[in-house]
Amino acid sequence: MGNNWYEVNNIEEVISPALLVYPNRIEENIKLMIEISEGPECLRPHIKTHKIAEIIYLQLKYGITKFKCATLAEAELLAQCGVQDILIAMQPVGVNIERFFELVIKYPNSSISTIVDDEEIRDKINTIAFKMKLHIPLWLDINNGMNRTGITPNKEAALFYQKIQKSTNLVAKGLHVYDGHIHESDFNLRKEICDKDFELVLKLKNQIELLGIKIKTIVAGGTPTFPIHVKRNDVEVSPGTSLLWDQGYAYAYKDLKFHTAAVLVGNIVSKPDANLICLNLGHKSVAAEMKFPRLKILNFENYKSISHSEEHLVIECFESEKFAIGKVCYAIPTHICPTVIKYNKVLTVKEGKITGHWEIAARDHVTNTLHKN
Structure with a gap:
């Protein structure tokens, strides 16, 4: 050698x-995520990068208890690993609504939530939950500039959230905001754009709270912006690539010292x-x-x-x-x-x-x- x-x-x-992975380096990356976040409490790491049980267990070992994922298979893996708080960051549609409920029933010891941005999907989930005597936690997905998923943060979004709150079998968990469109290499410029785009989210939060509904949590950001969002109150952050790292991020984000x-x-x-x-x-x-x-x-x-x-x-x-x-x-x-x-x-x-x-x-x-x- x-x-x-x-x-x-x-x-x-x-x-x-x-493909080789280096567990000791993965552990160092977990420690750095926690250091940047000043503790594991506000971390909700995404598992879409690795999809591996052993890496989930490593994070649990360091006190990370909440996770985010993109697919139902990833959610089931998290539940099988004993994770109690799982957010599926993909609005269920078609047969996946049925599969979502199957997952909720199969793993009663895990709180499995998902995101919505469509009234029909929201109401369908509530109807099924009522018939099954379940209460389903939902997050309102917000589009603050990426233009991929989510609802525009305006008055209609506030009323949408109010309907979640008033639904018989839904639990309004908070707001979900992914700002993957922000990829400036310079940290100060990245922070400036991130803060500016997040103002729309905070404005929406205020609009919702004027309706008498408390927003307890906002899930925000990915790997490039999580060091910015961790400085905010009541925000959970979702780095994912940081666990394995890659050459694209290593080149673009010199301020992030994660290990390949x-x-x-x-x-x-x-x-x-x-x-x-x-x-x-x-x-x-x-x-x-x-x-x-x-x-x-x-x-x-x-x-x-x-x-x-x-x-x-x-x-x-x-x-x-x-x-x-x-x-x-x-x-x-x-x-x-x-x-x-x-x-x-x-x-x-x-x-x-x-x-x-x-x-x-x-x-x-x-x-x-x-x-x-």
Whole structure:
């Protein structure tokens, strides 16, 4: 083994492509999340990045008790891990409304809530809850600039929330605001935009409270903005990428000192021309939705990506003669979240040794135990 933190003994025996994770570095990232947040109380980490039970247990070990997720499969994984407060940050529609109720019934020891921004969905959930003699906690999803989901924070939104409060079988939990449109690298500029956009949310909060309804909690932000939101009162924050980190965030957010805790392993499979090297890290192995570079190769220098297809990544490297076919490469993906779901398990590494594997348990949208059509 070399002197680099990511290198593994007997790496030649690992079937590639593979995704490695480093539990000690994940723990350091959890500690940093808690340090930035001045305690675990306001943390509600998102699990969409990793979808792994062992990483949930690590966070529970450090006193984090509330979590956020994007799918019903992720929610079930959290419930199976004993999490008592679970927020599904995706409005249920179609058959997923039925599946949501199945989950609520199956895991009575977990409080499972979700978000809404549509009156018909809100009323349908209330009707089903009434028939089943359940009380369902709901958050009002707010659009404060991302224009992806949520309702505009105005008078109509205040009245919408009032209807949640007055519904027979709904519990109004608070507001949910995701500001993923804010990605300025400069912290001061990021904070300025974040604070400005959040003013709309605070104005809505005041409008709702003038109706005699107390807003106890706002769930806000993702990894880039959670250090800003933690300074506010009655706000929970939801970092997610911070647990594994990736090259995109490492490049964009120098103020966030999280450790890379997930590394791809590939091999040189061909050298089709002078200065060209082909790796087996195609679209099926690493997220490919962004422009080049889609990964950073840790043990190569002076290269650039040329083409990327399903099975292959071709790079131009002016030191290609140094690298034999079969050579192992270690790489950090630019975007870790959609890279993880390309694998059904990750290999764990401690002190340069493969120590086992963790299943990506919530990789699919449908679990074996939830209703399937």
